[in-house]
Structure formats: structure tokens, C-alpha cells
Amino acid sequence: MDARAKAGVSIRSAAKRYGPVVALDDVSLDIAPGEFVSLLGPSGSGKTTLLGILGGFVQPSSGSVWVGDRDITFAPPHKRDIGIVFQNYALFPHMSVGENVAFPLRARRQPKAGWARKVSDALAMVELGGYESRGISQLSGGQRQRVALARAMVFEPQLILMDEPLSALDKQLRETMQIELRRLHRKLEATIVYVTHDQREALTMSDRVAVMRNGKLVQIDTPERLYDRPCDAFVASFIGEASMLPVKRAGEDAVMLGNTLLRTAHPLPHGDTLLLAVQTEKLVIDTALNHAGVNRLVCRVTEVLYQGESLRVFATLADGTAISLRQPGSHDARQRIPAAGSQMTVVLDPQDTIVVPG
Ligand SMILES: Nc1ncnc2c1ncn2[C@@H]1O[C@H](COP(=O)(O)OP(=O)(O)OP(=O)(O)O)[C@@H](O)[C@H]1O
Ligand SMILES: [Mg+2]
Structure with missing residues (x-):
């Protein structure tokens, strides 16, 4: 792909209102050329609205959208040089695979002489080389999704938008496609x-993840940063499997959880109400059974749930606070889990001690 195929995208103070409903509330976002950014959030948080503003299907109530140095806020979709993949493929059922993939070339009036080559290259890219004459009904769900991908990239767009493209696939196929898409992204550099x-x-696919809530962009960060340093209780509970426990400030770099002192390696947020966001897999069982001490929580096991690749252990602290942790399903790790009813000490590393505003 040439340099033209790479473009940065900039959304500046975009808002969208539908009467009294604020679908998007003053969102600004800069995406680097070649970056893979995910919009993550619960239903109704404004993800599709933001994507629609990028694609040109939704007119923002205010704000602007830039691709490279071009203001495209009011450009119609077909003038945007953007490939799009939707959740339900939206392939033309009466056309062959090849005709489907060639469609954007036809729509953009590209010279017909080049079509066959471009279509076969795009199909090869999604590992469907030679499928040109197949009918759409003769394909599996995963193959259809790949045809939709080939169609989105056949005209070498600067930007590709995807709205839940894998949600119709079963879990196993979805995970395979996630890895394929990630590879494809590296190859295309789009x-x-x-x-x-x-x-x-x-987390699997993105260079950065933008977490949305109620039409607002709450946090945008790399998967690691988002996981390790959530900015608030919403992000912490949306990413991973966190318990949110009320804690009290205890100096510059520590909090009290019940009567246990927990040191944190990170600056504490301002304000009086604080929550400890503790991910289940960050609590480590201490088999040495050293009791009290910094960042060691003494608790009693209430239940152990076997879940295949891992086990979930539920426990309560002395004051009745419920915590839970996850242990790998390996024989060795399972040996360390005390039986229900027993006492257990778990350690939370200061690096993993994440405190967010309450
Ligand atoms: N055409 C419309 N008219 C009125 N309200 C709309 C319209 N489109 C979206 N909304 C509202 O805007 C908000 C954001 O919708 P949006 O489709 O962007 O959410 P989403 O994050 O994509 O959700 P989902 O995960 O369910 O697809 C919702 O409250 C929705 O009801
Ligand atoms: Mg949506």
C-alpha cells in the first residue's frame, strides 16, 4: 500500500443530539495514521453514532471531522475514501463473491481493466483466493464476514470502519477472526x-481503546494502561472482572480496607470517597500463611467454583467484605486453594493496588 492508504483521523468536539437525547456529548479524539482504535462501551453509549459521524451517515450537531488535512464533516459517505464493515455483512445475496468485492470499484468508477486483479488480491488477503464465482449462500458465516472485509479494503481506503463485525459469529470463530483481523491490520497498515x-x-485487537459512556469518551489508552490504570470506577468495572471496595485514605500512598493497610504504587485520587478496584487475577494466594502485614488480606474461603481453564474463589474479610479471585486451572495452582471454610491470606502487590474516585 502506498502512503495515500494511511491517514490520521481527528474528531474535534463532536456532538450529536436527537431532540432531547444527547447521543454524543463533546467527543474529541485523534487517531494516528495506521492505528487500530476500538470504541468500547455499553449499549446506547454512542459508539455507532461516533462511527456514523466518521463514515458520513450521521451529521454532527456541532464539531468537525478531519482525515489527514481534509475537513470531511459535510462530505457525503461515497466521497470519504472510507471502507466500512457492519455487523450483518450487508453483502448482496444475488451477486457472486467476486461481484460483491468489485462493487466499491464499480461505485467509484475505477477503470474496469484493473478490477479482476484488485478483487483477487483482496480475496487472497482474507484467505479466500479463487472464491470469485461462489454464491454468497454457499459460504459459512466466517467466510461471509471475510468477503465483507475484502469488499471494504478492495479500493485501498485510507480508513476502515467496523461496527461489531464479529458479533454474529460463534465464540470460537470470533476469536479466530480477531487474530486474523489483527494480522490483516498489520499487513494493510490501514x-x-x-x-x-x-x-x-x-483489548485483544487494539493499539488503543476508547471507553465510552452516556455519549462521552471516558478514557482512551493502550489496553495495558486501561487495564492497569483505569481512571474511574466505571472503566475499572467495565474492563476485566473487578470488585469495587470502599476504602479510607491512610496518608499519601496507602488506604485502609477494613483494618488492613494497603500501600499503592500510584498517586491517590482527590476526594474523600475512594474505591479499591481489585481485579480477580491480581490477588495472589500466599501459601506461607504469614498473617497480618502490609498488602496482605486475611480472609475466609466461602466457595470455590471450577470453571475449566480457571477457578473462581470467593472469600470474606474479617469485617464481612466479600472478595473474589481467580486461579489458573493447572494442577499446581489448584493445590494452593484452601477448602471452603478455611482461612487464607492473599497478597495484593502495591503496583496492582488501584484506587479510583468513589
Ligand atoms: N436516529 C436516532 N434517533 C434518536 N435517537 C437515536 C438515534 N440513533 C441513536 N439514538 C440514541 O443515541 C444513543 C446512542 O446510540 P448509539 O447507536 O450510538 O449507541 P451504541 O453505543 O452504538 O449502542 P449499541 O451497543 O446498542 O449498538 C442511544 O441513546 C440511542 O437511543
Ligand atoms: Mg451500535
């Missing part, structure tokens, strides 16, 4: 904006 409400999918 800028991709990807909508999902599946946090694991967003």
Missing part, C-alpha cells in the same frame, strides 16, 4: 476504527 461492546475483543 487506520481502523472498530466498535465493540466486548472488552476482551477490544
Whole structure:
């Protein structure tokens, strides 16, 4: 792909209102050329609206959209040089695979002489080389999704938008396609904006994840940063499997959870109400059974749930606060889990001690 195929995208103070409903509330976002950014958030948080503003299907009530140095806020969709993949493929059922993929070339009046080559290249890219004459009804769900992808990239767009493209597939196929899409992104070097409400999918695929809530952009960060340093209780509970426990400030770098002192390696947020966001897999069982001490929580096991690749352990602290942790399903790790009713000490590393505003 040439340099033209890479473009940065900039959304500046975009808002969208439908009468009294604020679908998007003053969102600004800069996406680097070649970056893979996911929009992640619960239903109704404004993901599709934001994607629609990028694609030109939704006119913002205010704000602007730029691709490279071009203001495209009011450009119609077909003048935007953007490839789009939707949740339900939206392939033409009466056309062959090849005709479907060639459609954007026809719509853009590209010279017919080049079509066959471009279509076969795009199909090869999604590992469907030679499928040109197949009918759409003769394909599996995953193959249809790949045809939709080939169609979105056949004209080498600067930007590819995807709205929950894998949500109609079963879990196994979805995970395979996630890895394929990630590879494809590296090969194409295209800028991709990807909508999902599946946090694991967003973390797997993206360079950065933008978390949305009620039409607002709450936090945008790399998957690691988002996971390790959520900015608030919403992000912490939306990413991963966190318990949110009320804690009290205890100096500059520590909090009290019940009567246990927890040191944190990170600056504490301002304000009086604080929550400890503790991800289940960050609590480590201490088999040495050293009791009291900093960042060690003494608790009693209430239940152990076997879940295949991992086990979930529920426990309560002395003051009755419920906590839960996850242990790998390996034989060795399972040996460390005390039986229900027993006492257990778990350690929370200061690096993993995340405190957010309450
Ligand atoms: N055409 C419309 N008219 C009125 N309200 C709308 C319209 N489109 C979206 N909305 C509202 O705007 C808000 C954001 O919708 P949007 O479709 O962007 O959410 P989403 O994050 O994509 O949700 P989902 O995960 O369910 O697809 C919702 O409250 C929705 O009801
Ligand atoms: Mg949507």
C-alpha cells in the first residue's frame, strides 16, 4: 500500500443530539495514521453514532471531522475514501463473491481493466483466493464476514470502519477472526476504527481503546494502561472482572480496607470517597500463611467454583467484605486453594493496588 492508504483521523468536539437525547456529548479524539482504535462501551453509549459521524451517515450537531488535512464533516459517505464493515455483512445475496468485492470499484468508477486483479488480491488477503464465482449462500458465516472485509479494503481506503463485525459469529470463530483481523491490520497498515461492546475483543485487537459512556469518551489508552490504570470506577468495572471496595485514605500512598493497610504504587485520587478496584487475577494466594502485614488480606474461603481453564474463589474479610479471585486451572495452582471454610491470606502487590474516585 502506498502512503495515500494511511491517514490520521481527528474528531474535534463532536456532538450529536436527537431532540432531547444527547447521543454524543463533546467527543474529541485523534487517531494516528495506521492505528487500530476500538470504541468500547455499553449499549446506547454512542459508539455507532461516533462511527456514523466518521463514515458520513450521521451529521454532527456541532464539531468537525478531519482525515489527514481534509475537513470531511459535510462530505457525503461515497466521497470519504472510507471502507466500512457492519455487523450483518450487508453483502448482496444475488451477486457472486467476486461481484460483491468489485462493487466499491464499480461505485467509484475505477477503470474496469484493473478490477479482476484488485478483487483477487483482496480475496487472497482474507484467505479466500479463487472464491470469485461462489454464491454468497454457499459460504459459512466466517467466510461471509471475510468477503465483507475484502469488499471494504478492495479500493485501498485510507480508513476502515467496523461496527461489531464479529458479533454474529460463534465464540470460537470470533476469536479466530480477531487474530486474523489483527494480522490483516498489520499487513494493510490501514487506520481502523472498530466498535465493540466486548472488552476482551477490544483489548485483544487494539493499539488503543476508547471507553465510552452516556455519549462521552471516558478514557482512551493502550489496553495495558486501561487495564492497569483505569481512571474511574466505571472503566475499572467495565474492563476485566473487578470488585469495587470502599476504602479510607491512610496518608499519601496507602488506604485502609477494613483494618488492613494497603500501600499503592500510584498517586491517590482527590476526594474523600475512594474505591479499591481489585481485579480477580491480581490477588495472589500466599501459601506461607504469614498473617497480618502490609498488602496482605486475611480472609475466609466461602466457595470455590471450577470453571475449566480457571477457578473462581470467593472469600470474606474479617469485617464481612466479600472478595473474589481467580486461579489458573493447572494442577499446581489448584493445590494452593484452601477448602471452603478455611482461612487464607492473599497478597495484593502495591503496583496492582488501584484506587479510583468513589
Ligand atoms: N436516529 C436516532 N434517533 C434518536 N435517537 C437515536 C438515534 N440513533 C441513536 N439514538 C440514541 O443515541 C444513543 C446512542 O446510540 P448509539 O447507536 O450510538 O449507541 P451504541 O453505543 O452504538 O449502542 P449499541 O451497543 O446498542 O449498538 C442511544 O441513546 C440511542 O437511543
Ligand atoms: Mg451500535
